[in-house]
Amino acid sequence: MSTRMSFILVLILILISILSGLALWERLPLQMASHWNAADEVDGYTSRFWGVFLMPLISLGMLALFWVIPRIDPLRENIARFRGVFNSFIVIVIALMLYMHFLTLLYNLGVTFRMSRLLLPAMAVLFFFTGELVRHAKRNWFIGIRTPWTLSDDRVWAEIHRLGSLLFKGAAVWMVIGVLLGIRSSWALLLPLLIAAFVPIVYSYLLFERFRKADLLSEIKETKQ
Numbered sequence: 254m255s256t257r258m259s260f261i262l263v264l265i266l267i268l269i270s271i272l273s274g275l276a277l278w279e280r281l282p283l284q285m286a287s288h289w290n291a292a293d294e295v296d297g298y299t300s301r302f303w304g305v306f307l308m309p310l311i312s313l314g315m316l317a318l319f320w321v322i323p324r325i326d327p328l329r330e331n332i333a334r335f336r337g338v339f340n341s342f343i344v345i346v347i348a349l350m351l352y353m354h355f356l357t358l359l360y361n362l363g364v365t366f367r368m369s370r371l372l373l374p375a376m377a378v379l380f381f382f383t384g385e386l387v388r389h390a391k392r393n394w395f396i397g398i399r400t401p402w403t404l405s406d407d408r409v410w411a412e413i414h415r416l417g418s419l420l421f422k423g424a425a426v427w428m429v430i431g432v433l434l435g436i437r438s439s440w441a442l443l444l445p446l447l448i449a450a451f452v453p454i455v456y457s458y459l460l461f462e463r464f465r466k467a468d469l470l471s472e473i474k475e476t477k478q
Contacts, residue, residue, distance in 0.1 A: 259340035263316050263347045267309050270351045274305035277358060281305070285361045289368045304361065308354035312347050319343045322395045331391035338389040339396065345382045349375050370432065377428040380446065384421030387414050398453045402461035409464060413457045420449035 274281075278301070285304030288297025299307070323332045323339070332339065352375050356368065390397035392410045397403070398417045403410040424445035 254337055254340040254344065256336065256340055259344050260316070260320070262344050263312070266344075266347055266351050267312050267316075270309045270312070270354050271306070273355070274309070274358065277362065278305065281358070281361050285357070287357065291369075293367045293369050304357065308350055308357075312350050315350070316343070316347065326393050326395055328391075328393040331393045332396065334391050335386075335389040338386055342382055342386045345379060349379050373428055373432050377425040377432075379425075380421050380428065380449075381425035384418040384425065387421060388418035390414055398457070400454055400457045402457040406461055406464060409457055409461050412460055413453045416456065417449065417453045420445070420452060424449045 281301050281304065283301050284298045285301055286295040286297070287299040287304060288295070290296045319339075323329055323336065326332055353372065356371055360366070360368065387397055392404065392407055394404070397410075398413050400413075403413050427445045
């Protein structure tokens with residue numbers, strides 16, 4: 254997806270969310286439910302103003318951040334190599350945020366549903382596309398699995414991102430299966446995501462050390478020859 258197309262799509266989504274909130278303004282309560290716990294019970298409220306405008310404003314801020322990152326990264330040439338995938342990811346992230354916004358509006362209009370039941374499949378979509386972004390990401394300072402070891406060696410970066418892609422996509426599939434099976438434990442649903450987040454960090458160090466020792470042995474052999 255081109256940068257211009259993704260920018261236009263995101264602006265349209267944000268505009269729709271703002272207009273929807275304004276159209277429903279009089280029907281929304283002065284204090285809106287804004288946060289749900291693991292049992293799908295409301296445990297946080299906010300004013301109608303922030304209930305209508307907070308998510309669109311955050312989305313605009315994220316759009317600005319996504320626009321700046323490829324321009325300030327010292328390795329911006331590498332970002333250009335997977336910019337199409339990154340642009341698509343931006344649209345997915347903003348769409349998910351605004352989907353959460355619409356669910357909040359519906360709930361505060363009196364529509365009854367389990368928030369997690371509708372939110373978790375959307376989160377699974379995000380994790381799957383995160384895996385796709387990770388699979389294509391080239392070494393840079395802002396996007397991907399950035400550890401001291403992946404940033405120091407292209408071989409480590411490539412291997413860790415192949416692994417990370419599989420783990421994020423696996424977490425997405427498990428989340429969908431969990432919802433279909435009616436699993437209500439947050440830990441059971443989110444455990445694969447935690448694995449996807451932390452395993453690559455540890456493995457990147459181990460892989461870096463393996464490559465470092467192999468390079469050192471190769472240098473010693475060349476010196477002896």
